[in-house]
Amino acid sequence: MHEVITLALMDYLKSEDFRITLYLVRKSPLTMLGMTLTISLILFAILAPYIAKQDPIEQDPSKRLLPPSPEHPFGTDQLGRDIFSRVIWGSRISLTIAVIVVAISFSTGTVLGIVAGYFGGKVDELLMRITDMFMAFPRLILAMAVAAALGPGIFNTVIAMAFVSWVYYARLSRASTLQVREEMFVEAARAIGASNLRILFKHILPVTISPVIVQATLDMGGAILTAAALGFLGLGVQPPTPEWGVMVSEGRRFITEQWWVSTFPGFAILLATLGFNLLGDGINDILNVRSRR
Amino acid sequence: MLLEIRDLKVIFHTIRGMVRAVNGVDLMLNQGEIIGLVGETGSGKTVTGLSILRLLDQNAEIIDGKIIFDGRDLLKLPMNEMLKIRGKEISMIFQEPKAALNPVIPVGDQVAESFMVHERITKSEAKKRVIEMFNRVELPDPERIYKSYPHELSGGMAQRVVISMALALRPKLLIADEPTSALDVTIQAQIMDLFKELVRQFKTSVIYITHDMALAAEISDKIAVMYAGRIVEVAKTEEIFEEPLHPYTRGLLRSIPDVKRRMKTLFSMPGEIPSMLNPPPGCLFHPRCPDKMEICERKVPILKKVDEHEVACFLYG
Numbered sequence: 265m266h267e268v269i270t271l272a273l274m275d276y277l278k279s280e281d282f283r284i285t286l287y288l289v290r291k292s293p294l295t296m297l298g299m300t301l302t303i304s305l306i307l308f309a310i311l312a313p314y315i316a317k318q319d320p321i322e323q324d325p326s327k328r329l330l331p332p333s334p335e336h337p338f339g340t341d342q343l344g345r346d347i348f349s350r351v352i353w354g355s356r357i358s359l360t361i362a363v364i365v366v367a368i369s370f371s372t373g374t375v376l377g378i379v380a381g382y383f384g385g386k387v388d389e390l391l392m393r394i395t396d397m398f399m400a401f402p403r404l405i406l407a408m409a410v411a412a413a414l415g416p417g418i419f420n421t422v423i424a425m426a427f428v429s430w431v432y433y434a435r436l437s438r439a440s441t442l443q444v445r446e447e448m449f450v451e452a453a454r455a456i457g458a459s460n461l462r463i464l465f466k467h468i469l470p471v472t473i474s475p476v477i478v479q480a481t482l483d484m485g486g487a488i489l490t491a492a493a494l495g496f497l498g499l500g501v502q503p504p505t506p507e508w509g510v511m512v513s514e515g516r517r518f519i520t521e522q523w524w525v526s527t528f529p530g531f532a533i534l535l536a537t538l539g540f541n542l543l544g545d546g547i548n549d550i551l552n553v554r555s556r557r
Numbered sequence: 558m559l560l561e562i563r564d565l566k567v568i569f570h571t572i573r574g575m576v577r578a579v580n581g582v583d584l585m586l587n588q589g590e591i592i593g594l595v596g597e598t599g600s601g602k603t604v605t606g607l608s609i610l611r612l613l614d615q616n617a618e619i620i621d622g623k624i625i626f627d628g629r630d631l632l633k634l635p636m637n638e639m640l641k642i643r644g645k646e647i648s649m650i651f652q653e654p655k656a657a658l659n660p661v662i663p664v665g666d667q668v669a670e671s672f673m674v675h676e677r678i679t680k681s682e683a684k685k686r687v688i689e690m691f692n693r694v695e696l697p698d699p700e701r702i703y704k705s706y707p708h709e710l711s712g713g714m715a716q717r718v719v720i721s722m723a724l725a726l727r728p729k730l731l732i733a734d735e736p737t738s739a740l741d742v743t744i745q746a747q748i749m750d751l752f753k754e755l756v757r758q759f760k761t762s763v764i765y766i767t768h769d770m771a772l773a774a775e776i777s778d779k780i781a782v783m784y785a786g787r788i789v790e791v792a793k794t795e796e797i798f799e800e801p802l803h804p805y806t807r808g809l810l811r812s813i814p815d816v817k818r819r820m821k822t823l824f825s826m827p828g829e830i831p832s833m834l835n836p837p838p839g840c841l842f843h844p845r846c847p848d849k850m851e852i853c854e855r856k857v858p859i860l861k862k863v864d865e866h867e868v869a870c871f872l873y874g
Contacts, residue, residue: 384615448656454612455651456644456671456722466670470661 288550295549298542305536309355316349320506329522339524341514343504347524350506351532357507358536361422362487368426370480373433378468380434381441382460388438395431403428407490411499421500425490429483436479440472447471474551481547485540492533508533558625559762560586560609560730565622567604567613576833578604578617580786580841583860584764588729591756591763593773593794595809596783597830602766605783606732609764610643627729645675648723650733654715654740658707664718665691665703671725690721694751713744720752727759734766749775770809774798782806785830785841792866802868804846840871848872 276282289295308315324344332339338347380388398406410424444450445468453467494500495509503510508529515525567579579601586592596602607613609624611631624631626647631639651657658664668690669683678686684703691699694717707715716736723731736752737745753776756763767773773780774794781791782805790803801807811824828845831837837844843853850871858869 448651448653449659451612452649452651452657452719452722453659453670454643455610455649457640457642457674458644458670459640459674462674467659467662471659 285550289546292546292549294542295546298539298544298546301535301539302543305355305359305539308352309359312352312356316346316352318346318349320345320349320353321504329518329525331522332524338528339522341511341525342518347511347528350511351508351528353506354508354511354529354532355536357418357501357505358488358491358533361418361425361491361501362484364422365425365429365487365491366480366483368422369430369483370433370476372426373430374437374469374473374476376430377434377437378441378464378472381438382445382464382468391434392438395434398428398431399435403486404490404493407494408497408499411494416499416502418501418505421491421494424494425487429487432483433476433479437472437476440475441468444468444471475548478544478548478551481544482541485537485544488536488540489533558585559588559590559627560584560764561623561625562605562609563623563625565605565608565624566620567601567608568618568620569614570616570618574834577836578786578833579608580833580836582622582783582786582788584781584788584791586730586762586764589760589762590779591765591777593777593780594764594766594783595768595770595773595780597768599830599833600783601786602783603734606649606734606764606766609730609732610647610649611639612643612649641675644671644728645726646728647730647732648726648728650716650719650723650731650736652735652739654712654719654736655707655710657719658715660707662706663704664707664710664715665705668718668722668725671722675726686725687721690725691718693755694718694721696721711744712740713748716740716744716748717751720748720755724755724759724761728761730762730764731756732764732766735768737772738767738769752776770813782809785836786833787841787869788860789842789870790866790868791860792868796865800864800866802863802866802873803842803870804848804872805842808845808847840869 289299322345324340327336327340327344329342330336330340336346336348338351341347341350376391380391406428407424410427411421414420414424450463450467453463458467491500492507492509492512495507496513498513501507501510503514511529512526512533515522515527515529518525562582562584565579565582566577569576569578582601582605584592584605594602594605604613604617608619609626609631613619619632622632626642631642634642659667665684665687668687669680672678672683672686673680687703688699691702696702696714696717702710702714702718710718720736733752737748740748749772755761763776765773765776777794779791780794780797781788782797782803783789784805790797790801790806797806798810801810808824808826812826814823826845831841831844839855840846840853840858843849846853852871856871858871860867860869861873863873
């Protein structure tokens, strides 16, 4: 089995398709930047114990609010914790939340969207009215309300965020399904005796998926931002967990004298979000058939 | 008798009202027989074809009739039974080969799907049989074509793929809806030859839907001429060409250009096919008919046996 996969992968790496993809990525510096930022973020998250040697949670009252120095490159916070360690470890929290939230909302939203779009009628009507209800509120406000109702904590943050973001995937995939289901190849698939389930997942899903993938990548940035916002407001991840939003919030009191406490986690949020957004835009161009010609 | 369509009536519900697309079609087909279903755009030939597989759009409704295939009434069959018939016993070839193939799936996998849907078979076995099918439809380098995407194929190659998909499971009946009209003429001839040969080898019965009399003549044993949702004349191909009985059939044959005869202008039939939103009373062809009689405006003629033909016209008793 492994060999089969490896062989298929090798085949793909040698294929023209892959060369074009590579070419398109190389041609666009912004995509390269987005990709670099995203990959570094993932590497930081994975290698956190090796990069940040100091415990992100252990307090040391004798080292409170030290400015950046070779020993503490980003300084220390009000409890004497190393901010560099906390920012690096924070990437794990943010990335985990974002990945889980996007995975949940991507899968449920896409499945519901293509089912509604394909079958139409009452199922479609019902689902679309539900999404209307969700979309009547700004995403962050709704997430705040749900998070406040559920209570703080990582798990509840994930639930609250997934709960408000599946609707965007549902809308998007429904819209493209409406177009695709009228295509001749769907009728041709029906003519060979394919069941609705087979048509939905083997024929419609692969065609409708690319805008949804773009949305998911852009949403990763959005999710990191929302998680930070919830943490900042005290509705999300709780201290002492090194979460960027929480850290920015904690540093507010010292922002004039000890600027580094809020600034570095702030930059981390900025770069992570920017990275995913640039990457999402890049993927949009790459998946776009027109730019492949 | 492989297929027997009795008094098929199909309507479409549209914003402007009810369109009577098929208005009582009777058609019979023997095992191994090839019938050409000829008619103008909008005469209901495609709708008849789609009705057999029950592939009509949601706004269409079959209001009356029977489609008996191999002893079963297809219109009364539960959907899961119908799925087993589609592709395995009856299959269809569509007009635009490229549109009939999914743009994001390698074409080989799409042909393999026919096997996977109907048989318990592993993917590698299915692939072997697809390659075999590709050889039969004379696709060069089948291994490479297997992995190709539709946009990498020419129109003729794509149609060969579609034909291999339709014939993969050796269906008893094939509905071919203008399979060559999207191709250019030289390719058209090649595809027709291949198609003729394969259906003869596989002993597949074919309903060949086309608007081109000459093309229909080339392949069919029998020709059924459709006009405004009805069949107006059925006969053996030679009979139709030798002695067309229905005035519409005559008109159709006169409008085929003939290189042997010098003509200043090509004959064209006056008028156009009536709107099926509110069709004229009596025989639907009477507004254009050169031999119109008084009875034609009142009564609808039914198919009657006249010599070797079946024809729906009051000129013949």
